[in-house]
Every structure is written in C-alpha cells, then in structure tokens.
Amino acid sequence: MKNSRKTVMLAKMGMMAAIAVIFSLIHFPILPTAPFLEYEASDIPVLISAFAFGPLPGLVIGGVSILLHDMVFAPSSGPYGMIMHVIALASYVLVAGFIYRKFKTKKGAVIALIAGGLAVAAIMIPANIFVTPHFMGVPVAAVYDMLPTAIIPFNLIKATITIVLVFIIYKRISPFLHKW
Numbered sequence: 310m311k312n313s314r315k316t317v318m319l320a321k322m323g324m325m326a327a328i329a330v331i332f333s334l335i336h337f338p339i340l341p342t343a344p345f346l347e348y349e350a351s352d353i354p355v356l357i358s359a360f361a362f363g364p365l366p367g368l369v370i371g372g373v374s375i376l377l378h379d380m381v382f383a384p385s386s387g388p389y390g391m392i393m394h395v396i397a398l399a400s401y402v403l404v405a406g407f408i409y410r411k412f413k414t415k416k417g418a419v420i421a422l423i424a425g426g427l428a429v430a431a432i433m434i435p436a437n438i439f440v441t442p443h444f445m446g447v448p449v450a451a452v453y454d455m456l457p458t459a460i461i462p463f464n465l466i467k468a469t470i471t472i473v474l475v476f477i478i479y480k481r482i483s484p485f486l487h488k489w
Contacts (some may be wrong), residue, residue, distance in 0.1 A: 321486060322362060325486075326373045326377070327355040329351040329370060330377045330378050332350040333375075335341040335349070339466050341425055343458075343460075346460070348467050350435060350474075352371075352401065354370075355370055355374060355402060356402060356405060356406075356475045359402045359406035360409050360479055361483065363400055367402045371399070375394050380441070389440055389441075389443065389444035390444075393437075397433055401468075402425070404421070404428040422471075422472040422476060426471070426472055428464050430461055434456060437455075
C-alpha cells in the first residue's frame, strides 16, 4: 500500500472510531427486568469498519472507541462494563469480520452478522458467569438464573438490532469507505 493510501485508510479508521464514540451516547435498556443490560449503538460503526477494513482494524477501532468513551464519560459500570463490552465486541467483530472477508456478498454479510451475533450470545454466557458476580455482588447461582431470562435474550435482541442496522447502512456507505 502506498503511503497516501495508508494515510487515507488511517483517516477513515479514525473517523469511524469517532463515530463509534458518538454512537456510544445512544444507549438504552432493552429488557425492563435487567436495566443494567443496555443496547449501545457504537457496535454499528465498529462492525461496518470490520467489513470495510478487515477484522483486525475493526477490533482496533472498537477498542479505541471503548477506551475513549470510558475515559470521557466515565460510565457507572466502571471497568467491568468495559471488560464485558470488549469481550462482546471482540467476539462479534472477529467472527463477523473473518467470515465477511471470505464471502463479500450480501449473503456472506448476513451469514457473517448472524454468526457474529450467535458468537456474542455464546461467549457472553461464561463471561457473565465469571464477571457479573464481581460487578453486581451477586452469587454465581443468581447469574445462572439470569441466563435464560435476561442475559441470553438481551444478547440475541441486541445482535438482531445490530444485524439489521449494519446490513441497511453498510452498502450505502461502502463506496465512501473503499474509495481511495
């Protein structure tokens, strides 16, 4: 890659990280029974970045956006929320990004997004069992009770929202992201 292409790509990646930080301001609980589990829109530009630039640049953009958000806004969830977001986003971005890298079609995008969403739902089960008792000060048994009623449904609903929005947005902005 020529230096000018690298510079343009880095500028676009920086722009997508900034958009992800702005999108992180859009967050709301999905399930009234678990208001601490919030949908956060920042995953949308990060997944779009993984499709446009690859899974590893997408992961870097996600990490930078999470770090910047937490430094600027100091969320109440503290380091635990950041840890959980990193785990969820990394599993989504890596699975979806690597699949889409091999199958760059609409069908490939749908498969990649669904596989990434299912990966998040699966990975967040052990992540919640390990991290949530420390964060919420509850016994592990309470987390097991939340799995079928809150944690798994939340992750599946969150993934569905993200899948639909990424699918709608990506093809519309893809020409800009790929233009050098």
